[in-house]
Amino acid sequence: MKRITLIFDESRADVVEEKVLPLFGKKIKLKIAYKNFRNFKFSEEDFLMCYLSDEQLHEFIEEIVENHWKIGFLPHPEMKEGRQGFGVSSKLEAAARNIMDSEELLEVDLLLANGKPVLNKLIIGNTFSLMYGSGLQEGFFRKIIARFNIFLKSFRKVRLQPYSISWNTKSGDELDQGVDTAALGMVVVQHGKSSMLSRRIIEDSNPNDGMMHCLVLAPKSIWEIIKFGFYSVFRSKLKNSLPDYVAHIKTDRIVIKSDNPINYAADELLLSAREIEMVVKPKALAIVPGTLLDSEKEVEKNRVFKVQNLPKGELKNELLNRFLPFTNHATTEEFKWLFSILRENSQTSQSYLVLMALSTIIATFGLFGNSSPVIIGAMILAPLMSPIISLAMGVLRQNERLIKESLLAIGYGLLVGYIFAVLITWITPLNTPNSEIVARIRPNLLDLGVAAASGVAGAYAHSKKEVAKTLAGVAIAVALVPPLSVSGIGLGWGDWEVFFGALLLLITNLAGMVLSAALTFLLLGFSPFRLAKKGLLISLFFVALISAPLGFGFSRMVKENKIMQRLSGAEIPQGKLRDVRVIRMNPMRISLTIISEKPLDYEELSAVKNEIQDIVGQEVEVELSVGLVL
Numbered sequence: 001m002k003r004i005t006l007i008f009d010e011s012r013a014d015v016v017e018e019k020v021l022p023l024f025g026k027k028i029k030l031k032i033a034y035k036n037f038r039n040f041k042f043s044e045e046d047f048l049m050c051y052l053s054d055e056q057l058h059e060f061i062e063e064i065v066e067n068h069w070k071i072g073f074l075p076h077p078e079m080k081e082g083r084q085g086f087g088v089s090s091k092l093e094a095a096a097r098n099i100m101d102s103e104e105l106l107e108v109d110l111l112l113a114n115g116k117p118v119l120n121k122l123i124i125g126n127t128f129s130l131m132y133g134s135g136l137q138e139g140f141f142r143k144i145i146a147r148f149n150i151f152l153k154s155f156r157k158v159r160l161q162p163y164s165i166s167w168n169t170k171s172g173d174e175l176d177q178g179v180d181t182a183a184l185g186m187v188v189v190q191h192g193k194s195s196m197l198s199r200r201i202i203e204d205s206n207p208n209d210g211m212m213h214c215l216v217l218a219p220k221s222i223w224e225i226i227k228f229g230f231y232s233v234f235r236s237k238l239k240n241s242l243p244d245y246v247a248h249i250k251t252d253r254i255v256i257k258s259d260n261p262i263n264y265a266a267d268e269l270l271l272s273a274r275e276i277e278m279v280v281k282p283k284a285l286a287i288v289p290g291t292l293l294d295s296e297k298e299v300e301k302n303r304v305f306k307v308q309n310l311p312k313g314e315l316k317n318e319l320l321n322r323f324l325p326f327t328n329h330a331t332t333e334e335f336k337w338l339f340s341i342l343r344e345n346s347q348t349s350q351s352y353l354v355l356m357a358l359s360t361i362i363a364t365f366g367l368f369g370n371s372s373p374v375i376i377g378a379m380i381l382a383p384l385m386s387p388i389i390s391l392a393m394g395v396l397r398q399n400e401r402l403i404k405e406s407l408l409a410i411g412y413g414l415l416v417g418y419i420f421a422v423l424i425t426w427i428t429p430l431n432t433p434n435s436e437i438v439a440r441i442r443p444n445l446l447d448l449g450v451a452a453a454s455g456v457a458g459a460y461a462h463s464k465k466e467v468a469k470t471l472a473g474v475a476i477a478v479a480l481v482p483p484l485s486v487s488g489i490g491l492g493w494g495d496w497e498v499f500f501g502a503l504l505l506l507i508t509n510l511a512g513m514v515l516s517a518a519l520t521f522l523l524l525g526f527s528p529f530r531l532a533k534k535g536l537l538i539s540l541f542f543v544a545l546i547s548a549p550l551g552f553g554f555s556r557m558v559k560e561n562k563i564m565q566r567l568s569g570a571e572i573p574q575g576k577l578r579d580v581r582v583i584r585m586n587p588m589r590i591s592l593t594i595i596s597e598k599p600l601d602y603e604e605l606s607a608v609k610n611e612i613q614d615i616v617g618q619e620v621e622v623e624l625s626v627g628l629v630l
Contacts, residue, residue, distance in 0.1 A: 421488020
């Protein structure tokens, strides 16, 4: 390499004297202040080394391209974009060593926007710079904090803007394809080897492949931005995970137009225009590649046009006329398909009533037979979940017709269920609650959690054609018919504890499903929040109302478990306690077995009771069985 000519920022002359010149010694034949460089004539054989700010470099690049000068870069404190674009190390010593050690120059492309050079990136509109931050090495915590701060700023009202994007699909100036769309903004880089954007997303990129990359951000909700922002903050690699709302165009010429002035930033220089023409000038610069500029990897020079997810037509117009919602709004096609299904499910048809009768009959016989498989079969057959999901949508969108028809279907279904459960109870000579019946008369907050999760699953499965086949599993999870049958059994027996206990479980399932299903439909974008607010508050009120007895039931269950844990396996002088079961809490009655080596007389049994009372800490009634070890 020939002797070096240094072009430097005169405002940093002291740094040049103290830090730059000592690194090169006699290899610098001439040093010229930037304001004076036009007074000198350089040949194509000369090697110019720049210590300039981004602003100075923008002007100087045009001269370099025109005169075919060979060039290298040192990291100026105000050369942020140039460092990123050319992969220059932020450490002066490392950059100087790289220039002196490099024997070959690299011909790299140059991106032009409206005829002006772009050193690193072009930002159009609002792109939440979280997406394209610096590709240079930074401290881990500093990087995380910076990204998180930008992430928080994304929680604000944003609106998409109209753009007309045209591009060429083959070499030449002809723009033979395009799209009219709505977008939040765009990020354009000539290559990605020194920026976070392409390091994390774009793999097929090189500084001399003759192509640029244009990423068009067109989210349909704030949630899409937040979700990708979260992954960007907490995940270091995002290869092959370009969000659905980001279109990718890779070519050498793109023109962007809009009826409104387009605000954009070329290397953080703020500009405005109604049309932006971007062109890649191939191999325009002969440079010493920076240490962070990966130019050795071979890439295919194919063009990419992933624009199929950009909003067009009616969807584009809808997005342009409002602020972005927090969650995605369902498409018109999704609305039509789901509402037709839900209206059909809310009808009280003959087949619906027949299935309700059959499922109740099967469930009631299964309960009397203490058979879990038979009860599960009844759960699968039961059609009660469908009108409940329809009711959730009616409540969410304040659709009176859907609410009325769904409530009628649920009401008639419950009536048929009660009739058949009571009739079977009257003709069955069994009147003692078994374990399957007892399990459904003491609901607690866990049952509300099951109902809520089932409501989410039911709403999601109804809204997605591809997962509708899981509805049978949802029906099993929520178990609507068994508590209805147990409640009918209690009514047939005249046992109000059984009746009201099972009825509370049934109401818990209904209220929990309606609220959680409505919230799920809201998050899936089937209603704006302003419309859904009233219905959600009413549903929340009913859930809060039943939460009090459920909370009491949960507290009682916790106390029973603690008592069983204390007693199970406890060793007392008379033997070891096993098979502990709390029958009731007030007054407390406990059933258990004591394992002893000899038969126990009455006094010893009384002593066992006293030992149990000491462990529990209160008076108890004991149902005691003695198991002998022979």
